[in-house]
Each structure stands twice: as structure tokens, then as C-alpha cells.
Amino acid sequence: MQKEPSFLTSRLNEAIGWARKFSIFQYPFVTACCGMEYMATACSHYDVDRFGAGFPRFSPRQADVLFVVGTISHKMAPVLKRIYDQMAEPKWVVAFGVCTCTGGFYDNYATVMGIDTIMPVDVYIPGCPPRPEMVLDGLMKLQDKIQDQHATGRRPAPEARPEILES
Amino acid sequence: MNTSSLIESVKVRFPAAVSAFHAWRGDATVVVRREFLLEVARHLKEDPALKMNYLMDLTAVDYSTFGKKPAPALFSSSGVAVKPAAQIPDEDPWPGPPSSSRFAVVYHFYSTAHKHRLRLLVPVEETAAQLDSLTALWPGADWLERETWDMFGIAFRGHPNLKRILMYEGFEGHPLRKDYPVNRRQPLIGPVN
Numbered sequence: 001m002q003k004e005p006s007f008l009t010s011r012l013n014e015a016i017g018w019a020r021k022f023s024i025f026q027y028p029f030v031t032a033c034c035g036m037e038y039m040a041t042a043c044s045h046y047d048v049d050r051f052g053a054g055f056p057r058f059s060p061r062q063a064d065v066l067f068v069v070g071t072i073s074h075k076m077a078p079v080l081k082r083i084y085d086q087m088a089e090p091k092w093v094v095a096f097g098v099c100t101c102t103g104g105f106y107d108n109y110a111t112v113m114g115i116d117t118i119m120p121v122d123v124y125i126p127g128c129p130p131r132p133e134m135v136l137d138g139l140m141k142l143q144d145k146i147q148d149q150h151a152t153g154r155r156p157a158p159e160a161r162p163e164i165l166e167s
Numbered sequence: 168m169n170t171s172s173l174i175e176s177v178k179v180r181f182p183a184a185v186s187a188f189h190a191w192r193g194d195a196t197v198v199v200r201r202e203f204l205l206e207v208a209r210h211l212k213e214d215p216a217l218k219m220n221y222l223m224d225l226t227a228v229d230y231s232t233f234g235k236k237p238a239p240a241l242f243s244s245s246g247v248a249v250k251p252a253a254q255i256p257d258e259d260p261w262p263g264p265p266s267s268s269r270f271a272v273v274y275h276f277y278s279t280a281h282k283h284r285l286r287l288l289v290p291v292e293e294t295a296a297q298l299d300s301l302t303a304l305w306p307g308a309d310w311l312e313r314e315t316w317d318m319f320g321i322a323f324r325g326h327p328n329l330k331r332i333l334m335y336e337g338f339e340g341h342p343l344r345k346d347y348p349v350n351r352r353q354p355l356i357g358p359v360n
Contacts, residue, residue: 001284037195074352074353074354077356078356107349107350109334109342109351109352110342112354117357118356
């Protein structure tokens with residue numbers, strides 16, 4: 001039987017979660033037009049720095065959150081997977097825009113039908129492209145998720161893809 | 168030169184090469200037999216009256232289902248049929264596909280000196296999908312011909328580096344051919360979906 005965590009440990013977990021959620025170092029993997037909306041969100045009008053995520057790191061080894069912004073083609077998929085693998089734990093993935101969520105309106109030979117076919121995704125932000133408000137909403141949802149996680153960084157397994165998409 | 172004199176000059180110079188021609192909505196088009204392509208192209212570039220020094224575009228068309236199939240659904244997975252648009256009467260109708268060949272390779276030439284442009288259409292059979300490369304005349308043809316090879320499977324004789332440019336090594340088939348299934352996926356990693 002698992003022991004209840006002591007008062008001190010649970011407070012510590014909370015403190016670590018709080019610190020993590022306000023110091024998101026993001027890696028923007030920008031491939032398409034969603035990038036414009038990403039830039040709008042990052043700039044002063046919407047100011048993503050208010051949420052502690054204003055510091056993009058263009059090295060996966062220094063990043064916590066992978067922002068996949070824009071259509072991912074089958075040719076690009078191994079590169080994206082490699083970037084994800086290079087990131088250190090704890091790490092999170094945000095699917096930015098409908099192309100990364102599901103493939104969007106692309107139904108052809110070239111496009112990956114959702115990046116969750118190749119890596120676990122924590123937050124999906126749909127929209128073509130999503131408004132900055134939606135991005136900030138997604139970011140706040142991610143912050144809640146980070147806050148709720150155990151200090152070890154071990155997160156629950158991502159939701160499985162529905163059966164209908166597996167075939 | 169205007170469109171009609173452009174067509175005329177090519178037609179007079181190469182009577183055996185030109186199988187058809189038209190000027191439609193201000194664009195001159197000459198249909199050239201493929202064995203004469205290199206000869207005609209060199210003339211277009213080097214003749215001082217034509218001076219087509221800029222190859223604007225090079226692509227291909229697959230006419231294998233042209234006019235045979237109703238407009239396909241927008242999403243192949245949804246099965247929703249899309250109704251084709253009603254025909255608007257046109258005083259100057261489109262002249263139609265160049266010939267009965269499956270493919271046509273399209274060349275758009277422009278002259279920055281004379282500011283005129285000409286389109287060459289070269290019908291290509293499916294059984295011998297091969298053409299002469301224009302890379303020796305216009306270095307810019309290099310990637311355009313690679314793209315045409317990648318997407319349509321039309322080979323270019325004499326090309327220095329004819330390999331895929333958009334799709335990856337190991338990709339099977341040529342995706343813009345009309346017989347490439349719209350649902351066919353060849354992912355490098357991850358499931359087929």
C-alpha cells in the first residue's frame with residue numbers, strides 16, 4: 001500500500017509545479033502559416049511573457065515545451081521526432097493549429113494526420129490558425145497540467161487515439 | 168512581339184515541329200512534338216527577335232481522367248460529392264487539351280528584353296515518358312525538371328541530377344499522377360493513416 005505523502009513533500013511538489021509552470025522555456029517548431037499567429041502571441045500585444053513563456057530556446061536540449069506550429073509533412077516527421085527525443089525530461093508538447101492536431105483539411109500523400117501519431121501531445125490548440133486568445137488559453141491549460149504533475153515529472157500516459165483513426 | 172506574330176514566327180521556322188497552336192486570353196501557346204523540343208527551345212532563347220532568356224515555369228499535366236470523371240469530393244474520407252459549377256457561356260472557349268497523349272509538359276518562357284511570353288506544350292505518351300532536358304539552356308530548369316520527375320514521373324534526358332526533390336527517397340510512385348490513390352500514405356515513421 002502506498003504511503004500518503006507527508007505534508008512537507010506535498011508542499012514541495014506544489015512549489016516545484018508552481019516554479020515550473022511560470023518558467024516555460026519553449027521550442028517553437030514553426031513550419032507554416034500558424035507561425036504568424038505564434039509571433040503575434042509572443043509579441044507585445046498578447047505578451048506571452050506574462051505567463052513566463054516568453055523565452056524561446058532554439059535548442060531542444062534547453063527547452064521544456066515543444067510548440068509544434070504548422071503542418072508536418074511525412075518528410076519532416078523524422079526531424080520533429082528527433083527534436084522531441086533530444087529534449088530533456090520533464091517535457092511537454094503543444095499541438096498548435098489544426099494541422100498538427102489532426103492533419104486539418106489536408107488529406108493527401110504528404111501530410112501527417114496529427115502529430116499525436118508520432119509523439120505524445122499534452123495540449124491541442126485547434127484553429128486555422130488559432131487566435132492568440134486560444135493560444136493563451138491553451139498555454140494556461142498547460143500550466144494547470146504542469147502544476148498538477150508530481151515533482152518527479154512522470155506524467156500520466158497520453159490519451160490513446162480513437163480506434164477509428166488507428167487503421 | 169504580340170501573340171499572333173510569336174506563334175507565326177515559331178510556326179514558320181519549324182513547320183514540322185508545331186502540331187497545333189492557339190492564342191487564348193492574351194497567351195500564345197504552341198504545341199510542339201517532343202522530338203523537336205530542344206531545337207525549338209534553343210531557337211526561342213537564341214533568336215534575337217525572341218530572346219526568351221527566362222524560363223518562368225516548367226510543369227506537367229496529367230490528362231488521363233480529363234473530362235471523364237465527375238468532380239471528386241473535397242474530402243475523400245467524407246464521401247460528400249461536390250457538384251461541378253454550372254458552365255458559364257463563353258464567347259472565347261478554352262481550346263481544350265493539346266492531344267490524346269496522357270501527359271503534357273508545359274513550358275512558360277518570358278523575354279525580359281522584349282517583354283513577351285510564350286507557352287510551349289509538349290505532349291508526352293505514358294509509355295515513353297521521356298523528354299530532352301533544358302538544363303543546358305536554362306540552368307533554372309534543373310529543379311523544375313526534378314519536380315516534374317518527382318510528381319509526374321516524366322524523365323528528362325541529359326539532366327545532371329535527376330532525383331526526387333519534394334518527396335523523400337524510398338517514396339513509391341508519383342503523387343500527382345491521377346492514378347495515385349488519394350488515400351495512399353507512405354510515412355517514414357509512425358502509423359499509416
